[in-house]
Amino acid sequence: MAVATKSLHGAVAAHDDHAGHEDYATRLRLNRLGMWLFFISEAFLFGALLATRFYLWGDTRPELDQMVGLIVTSVLLLSSASMYVADTAAEHGQWRVFSVAAWTTMILGLVFFLGVVIFEWGLFPQIYEGHLTPWGDKYGAVVFAMTGMHALHVLSGIVLIFIMWRLARKKHFTPEKHWGIEAAAIYWHYVDLVWIFFYPALYLIGTAHH
Amino acid sequence: MGHYSTGIIIILVLAALTVVEFYVALATHSAVFLLLIAALKAILVIWFFMHVKRLWSAEGGH
Amino acid sequence: MSVRLTSLALVRGLIGYFVGFAAGMLLVMAARLMLGMEAWEQEAVYVGGIVLAILSFLLASGAMTDWLKWTRGIATPMRHGPPPGQPSWARYFGIDYNHKVIGIQYGVTALLLLMVGGTLALIFRVELAEPSLSFMSLDSYNVVFSLHGWVALASILLGVGAMANYLVPLMIGAEDMAFPRLNAFAYWINVPAALTLMLAIFVGGWDSGWTAYPPLSLRGAVGYQFMFWAIFGIGLSSILGSLNLIATILLMRPKGMALFRMPIFCWAVLATSLIQLTATQFIGIDFLMMSFERSLGMPFFNPIMVEGVNMGGQPLLHQHLFWFYSHPAVYVFVLPGLGIISELLPVFARKPLFGYRWIALSSLAIALVGFLVWGHHMFTSGYGEYLRVAFMISTLLVAVPTGVKFFSWLGTLWGGRLTFPTPMLFTLGAISVFLIGGLSGPVLATVTTDLYLHDTYFVVGHFHATIFGGFVFPFFAAIYYWYPKITGRMYNETLGKWHFWIMTPAFWVMSIGQMSVGVLGMRRHIADYDPALQIATGQLWVTIAGFFIAFSVLLMIYNLFSSAEIGALAGNNPWRSRSPEWQIPSPAPEHSYASPIRVVGEPYDYGLAGSQYIAMAGAGDD
Numbered sequence: 001m002a003v004a005t006k007s008l009h010g011a012v013a014a015h016d017d018h019a020g021h022e023d024y025a026t027r028l029r030l031n032r033l034g035m036w037l038f039f040i041s042e043a044f045l046f047g048a049l050l051a052t053r054f055y056l057w058g059d060t061r062p063e064l065d066q067m068v069g070l071i072v073t074s075v076l077l078l079s080s081a082s083m084y085v086a087d088t089a090a091e092h093g094q095w096r097v098f099s100v101a102a103w104t105t106m107i108l109g110l111v112f113f114l115g116v117v118i119f120e121w122g123l124f125p126q127i128y129e130g131h132l133t134p135w136g137d138k139y140g141a142v143v144f145a146m147t148g149m150h151a152l153h154v155l156s157g158i159v160l161i162f163i164m165w166r167l168a169r170k171k172h173f174t175p176e177k178h179w180g181i182e183a184a185a186i187y188w189h190y191v192d193l194v195w196i197f198f199y200p201a202l203y204l205i206g207t208a209h210h
Numbered sequence: 211m212g213h214y215s216t217g218i219i220i221i222l223v224l225a226a227l228t229v230v231e232f233y234v235a236l237a238t239h240s241a242v243f244l245l246l247i248a249a250l251k252a253i254l255v256i257w258f259f260m261h262v263k264r265l266w267s268a269e270g271g272h
Numbered sequence: 273m274s275v276r277l278t279s280l281a282l283v284r285g286l287i288g289y290f291v292g293f294a295a296g297m298l299l300v301m302a303a304r305l306m307l308g309m310e311a312w313e314q315e316a317v318y319v320g321g322i323v324l325a326i327l328s329f330l331l332a333s334g335a336m337t338d339w340l341k342w343t344r345g346i347a348t349p350m351r352h353g354p355p356p357g358q359p360s361w362a363r364y365f366g367i368d369y370n371h372k373v374i375g376i377q378y379g380v381t382a383l384l385l386l387m388v389g390g391t392l393a394l395i396f397r398v399e400l401a402e403p404s405l406s407f408m409s410l411d412s413y414n415v416v417f418s419l420h421g422w423v424a425l426a427s428i429l430l431g432v433g434a435m436a437n438y439l440v441p442l443m444i445g446a447e448d449m450a451f452p453r454l455n456a457f458a459y460w461i462n463v464p465a466a467l468t469l470m471l472a473i474f475v476g477g478w479d480s481g482w483t484a485y486p487p488l489s490l491r492g493a494v495g496y497q498f499m500f501w502a503i504f505g506i507g508l509s510s511i512l513g514s515l516n517l518i519a520t521i522l523l524m525r526p527k528g529m530a531l532f533r534m535p536i537f538c539w540a541v542l543a544t545s546l547i548q549l550t551a552t553q554f555i556g557i558d559f560l561m562m563s564f565e566r567s568l569g570m571p572f573f574n575p576i577m578v579e580g581v582n583m584g585g586q587p588l589l590h591q592h593l594f595w596f597y598s599h600p601a602v603y604v605f606v607l608p609g610l611g612i613i614s615e616l617l618p619v620f621a622r623k624p625l626f627g628y629r630w631i632a633l634s635s636l637a638i639a640l641v642g643f644l645v646w647g648h649h650m651f652t653s654g655y656g657e658y659l660r661v662a663f664m665i666s667t668l669l670v671a672v673p674t675g676v677k678f679f680s681w682l683g684t685l686w687g688g689r690l691t692f693p694t695p696m697l698f699t700l701g702a703i704s705v706f707l708i709g710g711l712s713g714p715v716l717a718t719v720t721t722d723l724y725l726h727d728t729y730f731v732v733g734h735f736h737a738t739i740f741g742g743f744v745f746p747f748f749a750a751i752y753y754w755y756p757k758i759t760g761r762m763y764n765e766t767l768g769k770w771h772f773w774i775m776t777p778a779f780w781v782m783s784i785g786q787m788s789v790g791v792l793g794m795r796r797h798i799a800d801y802d803p804a805l806q807i808a809t810g811q812l813w814v815t816i817a818g819f820f821i822a823f824s825v826l827l828m829i830y831n832l833f834s835s836a837e838i839g840a841l842a843g844n845n846p847w848r849s850r851s852p853e854w855q856i857p858s859p860a861p862e863h864s865y866a867s868p869i870r871v872v873g874e875p876y877d878y879g880l881a882g883s884q885y886i887a888m889a890g891a892g893d894d
Contacts, residue, residue, distance in 0.1 A: 026523075029523055030450045030451070030519055030523055030524075033450075033518075033519045033522065033523060034450065034451060034454075034515060034516075034519050037515045037518055037519060037549060038515060040549065040550065041511050041515065041549045041550060041552075041553060042553070043550075044550045044551065044552075044553035044554060045553040045556065045557055047553075048553060048554045048557045048558070048593060048596075049557060051592075051593070052557075052561070052572065052589060052593070055586065055589050055592070056572070056585060056586060056589065134564075134568055134569075134570045135568055135569035135570055135571070137571060137576060137578075137583040137584060138571055138572075138576075138582075138583060138584055138585055139583075140570075141565075141570035141571050141572055141585065142572075144570065145561065145564070145570070145572070149557075163343045166345075167343075167345050170345055172345055
């Protein structure tokens with residue numbers, strides 16, 4: 001019964017079962033539960049960062065460029081839409097749509113990441129002069145911690161989508177069996193979900209400190 | 211477009227809520243409304259984009 | 273059969289570790305030079321080394337190989353049995369996906385760390401045996417007791433992993449864990465992490481105890497960085513391991529095994545895993561922030577006063593984040609052990625477990641209330657006074673579900689036909705010791721008494737009694753009890769009894785001794801004390817008792833090794849247990865269950881005529 005595994009959380013059973021009673025549906029249920037448990041765990045990671053923000057800043061916040069905040073938030077929201085299209089396309093076997101939507105998501109994700117690095121972090125002062133440094137004060141430290149941890153997840157999400165796009169091109173997935181794509185999609189939406197809380201926490205809540 | 215209509219509606223709602231959020235923040239410094247809006251957006255994402263229901267639905271497929 | 277050393281994952285991993293360490297350090301130095309900074313800055317350079325070392329260990333050992341292949345669409349069939357062409361012991365040093373092998377790997381690593389941690393304790397206990405400094409300096413004392421703390425806690429976390437990984441799939445009749453590769457990864461990350469922890473001692477160690485309160489932890493030796501990242505690694509193992517266990521328990525039970533028909537140990541593991549899955553993130557991010565504050569100067573914890581306004585961090589933030597994990601972590605340490613007690617008592621009393629549902633729910637209740645009590649570590653920290661009463665009440669609430677467990681144990685023993693082989697002795701010993709720990713708890717949970725006892729040796733006594741009663745004694749009971757299942761042979765009963773009768777009275781003496789010197793004024797974490805406190809005799813007793821405990825543990829280690837060769841064949845079910853894992857051959861075969869099991873009755877109906885727990889299709893039932 002040694003069913004060969006095909007891909008990341010594969011198109012077929014991820015481990016064979018000598019008794020042979022593990023089928024794709026069982027494996028899928030396990031994979032989904034595993035992914036959601038991971039999300040629950042990560043919620044505490046981001047929750048701890050939010051707790052840090054409220055503990056150290058209280059009802060103040062740093063002076064951040066509101067335009068930048070609104071733009072990066074919109075970009076991430078758009079990427080969520082294209083990821084939804086990619087996921088749904090895979091479900092219906094529309095692989096050309098999937099491919100375009102996956103690349104749209106990756107590019108939007110990258111734009112978000114560059115937005116954070118260039119405008120929030122001010123890493124390239126020749127383009128944009130930021131005024132926060134990680135070591136300056138509690139505002140810089142927490143902004144960099146929150147956006148940094150989030151950016152790490154954005155980057156890993158892009159890598160995950162890229163892997164799935166490549167596997168899809170190799171005809172790895174079918175409308176019935178494409179857990180890898182589903183995993184990348186819900187991971188991407190999770191990254192967006194985190195930003196739904198981070199955006200107001202960083203940009204909107206409290207009075208700006210001058 | 212038939213398959214994608216739910217997603218597009220949800221995205222529009224999320225965008226609208228983001229705009230609302232922005233203007234609420236201009237009007238008040240209270241975190242309560244902002245966190246409520248964020249929670250509402252989160253529920254929409256979890257339900258429609260992340261398909262949380264698939265966790266307990268018996269169907270094996272996607 | 274000879275074995276090429278580099279075919280062992282452990283050896284490859286270690287080579288990778290040290291190569292990665294050097295490469296990481298060089299990488300950071302090169303980056304610093306390119307950015308126009310001085311090459312050497314120990315904080316950043318060592319962090320680069322540690323991170324790359326741990327990553328290289330995992331890559332070189334092969335713990336991630338299958339996943340990397342998946343990303344390229346390459347199939348990786350499940351491996352079973354020892355690696356081809358190698359003796360059977362070699363698989364214990366390799367990346368093996370069988371949960372029974374991984375359970376043993378966890379267990380042996382835990383015992384090794386326990387011995388290291390215990391030895392460190394003996395070293396500084398000798399120093400405390402009499403007043404004035406004898407052979408340690410103040411600094412070396414601080415470093416050694418700090419190392420003792422985290423090494424011992426790491427050993428407990430791995431011991432919990434050992435019991436959960438070995439037993440849960442067996443007890444629910446599953447083929448393996450839900451994610452076998454993740455399971456192996458979660459074990460192996462402990463190895464480079466534990467190594468990093470102990471390497472800290474070569475760069476000055478850390479001197480704050482395990483709690484790492486700033487500002488001290490921001491200023492001490494670079495050993496702190498080793499500790500932060502080591503604990504981050506061990507925490508990652510906790511998270512991934514518990515994720516795996518929850519998925520296994522929720523979705524891989526056989527037909528008929530409703531949650532309330534699981535072996536009770538699985539309930540304990542479920543409750544423990546919920547804490548580990550979530551709260552561990554808090555200490556992870558806390559220690560990361562601490563590391564970044566040290567290497568990049570990001571002010572999370574150190575205040576920076578600008579014109580009377582604090583523009584920097586808050587030292588108390590660490591205490592909140594730290595204890596939000598580290599208090600529930602204590603329940604991570606003890607809940608599985610309490611589960612073992614509930615698991616073993618019915619077997620040796622030949623009676624149903626008293627109040628199964630209550631026991632199951634009390635584990636969950638302890639886990640959930642555990643999230644609301646962290647502030648009782650901070651009564652003297654100067655946080656808002658209104659918080660004190662709230663945290664006092666929530667903490668005292670923990671006594672309720674814990675009391676439920678005690679009454680259930682008594683109810684199970686009451687009127688039972690008791691026998692007293694070594695596992696039963698350790699179970700009863702566990703109850704007696706946990707009682708000492710439990711009764712001293714409310715004294716510390718109450719604000720008025722805690723203000724006097726905070727940071728004294730009374731706390732040390734309380735903590736060690738809960739941990740020995742809740743983890744060490746049950747862990748030893750579990751080792752003796754499942755030893756025949758693991759090896760197929762019986763341990764030496766006489767040596768086992770010697771182990772128990774030396775260790776238990778010695779522990780009572782140690783525990784009472786620690787608490788009494790604490791009440792008399794002995795501070796925790798301090799190398800010296802004033803003879804005028806009149807505690808020298810008490811201190812001496814504690815030290816002597818410590819040596820007795822250490823000696824008795826050596827008896828067990830000897831017993832485990834020698835009995836594996838010469839012990840009497842145990843048979844499949846020497847304890848006449850009803851639990852599924854005892855209905856299959858001992859030692860458990862590679863594929864535990866030849867066919868799926870079915871649950872047809874209650875798990876603990878010992879002594880009820882005609883009752884049956886599981887049915888095995890095809891196999892002859894006994």
